[in-house]
Amino acid sequence: MIVTKLNEEFYLQSCLNAAKELIGKVLVRKKGRKIYSGIIVETEAYLGDKDAASHSFKGMTKRNEHMFGAGGTAYVYFTYGNHYCVNAVIGKPGVAHAVLIRAAEPVTGIEPMKKNRRTENIYELCSGPGKLTQAMEIDGALNGASLLGNEIYIAEPDSAKKRKLVQTKRIGITKNADVLYRFIDSESPFVSRVNYRKILRSQQENKSKSG
DNA sequence: TTGCGGATGGACT
C-alpha cells in the first residue's frame, strides 16, 4: 500500500479542523512485522484550557504532559483501570489541544486484530477508543511517540472515498458536554455506539433501490 | 434497554 504520511503542518492547524480532516485518513501502527491500519471514521476534539472536558484543562501534570508537546505527538493514556485511548496532539508546544481517535475501519492486520480482540466480528475490532487500542496493540509505551515516525502515524488513504461528515456531541464525558466536537462518518458501520446491522441493512436497501 | 464490575493512576484531602 502506498501511503503519504501526514506532515508536521497538518498537526499545526486548528484542533476542530484537524479533527474534521482526520476522518477518512489512515491510522497506521507497526509492531514488529505486524502492520495494523484502519480508516479513521470517528474523532473528538479536546481544546486544552478552553475545554473543561479536556485532560489539560487544569494545567500540566505528569499524566498529560505530552498534550503540551508539539503537534504531531501521540498522547496515549490509561483509564478506567483497563484500557488505553490514543490522541493526536495538535498545535504548537504549550498549546494542549488533541484529537481523540475513537474508531476506525480495519484495513490491514485484520487477523491479528481479531486475535487481540478475541472476536471474529470485524465491526467489533476498532469501534471504540478502548477497542481500537486493544486491536492495534497501542499502549502506554507509545505515549509521547512522534506521529511523524514509523511506529505509529497517520497517512493519506490511497483512494479517497467520499465520507458523509456529521458533527455531534462528544461521548463519555460530563463537563462541557454540549459542544459539537465529535466528527463521524455517518454512513460507516464502524463508528462506536451505533447499531452496525441497521446501517448495513439500510445500505443494502438503498443499493437494491438504485439498481 | 439498562446496569454494573473491572482494576489502575493521578488529583486532591
Next chain:
DNA sequence: GTCCATCCGCAAC
C-alpha cells in the same frame, strides 16, 4: 486514603 476518570462486556429484564 479516597474518589473518579475521553469505556467495554456481559448479564438481567
